[in-house]
Amino acid sequence: xxxxxxxxxxxxxxxxxxxxxxxxxxxxxxxxxxxxxxxxxxxxxxxxxxxxxxxxxxxxxxxxxxxxxxxxxxxxxxxxxxxxxxxxxxxxxxxxxxxxxxxxxxxxxxxxxxxxxxxxxxxxxxxxxxxxxxxxxxxxxxxxxxxxxxxxxxxxxxx
Amino acid sequence: xxxxxxxxxxxxxxxxxxxxxxxxxxxxxxxxxxxxxxxxxxxxxxxxxxxxxxxxxxxxxxxxxxxxxxxxxxxxxxxxxxxxxxxxxxxxxxxxxxxxxxxxxxxxxxxxxxxxxxxxxxxxxxxxxxxxxxxxxxxxxxxxxxxxxxxxxxxxxxx
DNA sequence: CAGTATCCCAAGCGATACTG
DNA sequence: CAGTATCGCTTGGGATACTG
Numbered sequence: 001x002x003x004x005x006x007x008x009x010x011x012x013x014x015x016x017x018x019x020x021x022x023x024x025x026x027x028x029x030x031x032x033x034x035x036x037x038x039x040x041x042x043x044x045x046x047x048x049x050x051x052x053x054x055x056x057x058x059x060x061x062x063x064x065x066x067x068x069x070x071x072x073x074x075x076x077x078x079x080x081x082x083x084x085x086x087x088x089x090x091x092x093x094x095x096x097x098x099x100x101x102x103x104x105x106x107x108x109x110x111x112x113x114x115x116x117x118x119x120x121x122x123x124x125x126x127x128x129x130x131x132x133x134x135x136x137x138x139x140x141x142x143x144x145x146x147x148x149x150x151x152x153x154x155x156x157x158x159x
Numbered sequence: 160x161x162x163x164x165x166x167x168x169x170x171x172x173x174x175x176x177x178x179x180x181x182x183x184x185x186x187x188x189x190x191x192x193x194x195x196x197x198x199x200x201x202x203x204x205x206x207x208x209x210x211x212x213x214x215x216x217x218x219x220x221x222x223x224x225x226x227x228x229x230x231x232x233x234x235x236x237x238x239x240x241x242x243x244x245x246x247x248x249x250x251x252x253x254x255x256x257x258x259x260x261x262x263x264x265x266x267x268x269x270x271x272x273x274x275x276x277x278x279x280x281x282x283x284x285x286x287x288x289x290x291x292x293x294x295x296x297x298x299x300x301x302x303x304x305x306x307x308x309x310x311x312x313x314x315x316x317x318x
Numbered sequence: 319c320a321g322t323a324t325c326c327c328a329a330g331c332g333a334t335a336c337t338g
Numbered sequence: 339c340a341g342t343a344t345c346g347c348t349t350g351g352g353a354t355a356c357t358g
Binding site for chain 2: 023024025026027028029030031032033034035038039042045046047048053075076099101102103104105106108109110111112113114115117118119121122124125126127128129130131132133134135136137138140141142143145146147148150151152153154155156157158
């Protein structure tokens with residue numbers, strides 16, 4: 001693996017010992033803690049909306065896919081809608097809700113992190129600003145809209 | 160839940176159907192696909208480094224914690240080191256490697272997303288720039304170092 | 319195309335107890 | 339403090355087959 005394993009700076013942060021159990025990450029973790037959910041969300045971000053398309057992309061058992069789609073709908077990440085193109089029969093599709101779309105931030109961040117740190121693979125997709133088609137990355141942004149390095153961020157107990 | 164479930168824009172992205180199986184997210188997903196790993200990483204980001212501290216924070220079975228720490232070390236996210244403060248006995252600690260620290264980007268993104276979208280909870284921790292103590296968020300940044308809205312990003316098949 | 323109904327198996331989880 | 343050794347149990351995963 002293409003990195004050194006030297007310990008790095010951010011662990012000098014003192015143990016702030018916050019109410020660990022129920023921060024948003026804990027809830028998000030519970031939502032994503034299985035083998036397929038993140039990949040289904042990835043499909044949705046890619047613009048795949050149909051059951052069978054997801055099924056054959058992922059090679060996921062139909063029973064499992066049905067179950068996960070239900071969970072994601074129940075949690076407000078996806079909505080199911082039936083639609084009919086003129087002259088066609090009715091089809092179903094799963095589309096991201098507004099919170100679902102915002103999941104692009106952590107998901108793409110994870111993708112970029114994995115591309116960089118988990119085995120050498122060139123990115124399968126490029127992330128661009130749709131206006132100028134120039135590449136984007138995910139990172140920290142301060143209150144002035146300026147980028148901040150990971151090493152410069154700090155976690156503070158709030159309240 | 161505090162959001163509408165109206166379908167949102169990003170699903171107009173056409174199905175770009177990339178080599179789905181092995182993007183970085185797929186690998187990251189496999190790394191994180193269990194009930195505890197993300198929470199352990201959260202502990203590490205909080206600055207918790209000792210086995211027993213993690214154990215009692217998370218109420219995780221010792222066997223499981225031991226196993227997950229091994230996996231995270233094997234995957235270059237954590238390193239184990241023994242240290243001894245003057246006059247004390249030897250202790251062990253797990254500290255983030257450089258790739259581990261970079262995981263802060265997706266993990267904090269997930270935390271902020273969860274805080275906002277999964278039940279109403281005020282954030283347990285604040286994320287600040289350590290220089291000015293002003294809050295930061297995670298988001299997309301273009302090649303000029305300017306923020307880009309989620310709705311403006313686009314996934315393009317690369318190569 | 320979009321699912322549901324079964325059924326079986328393995329992995330993961332968690333409790334308890336023990337060791338260096 | 340920092341783990342390992344067992345062990346039972348539950349849950350989730352996956353194959354197969356069927357329905358609207």
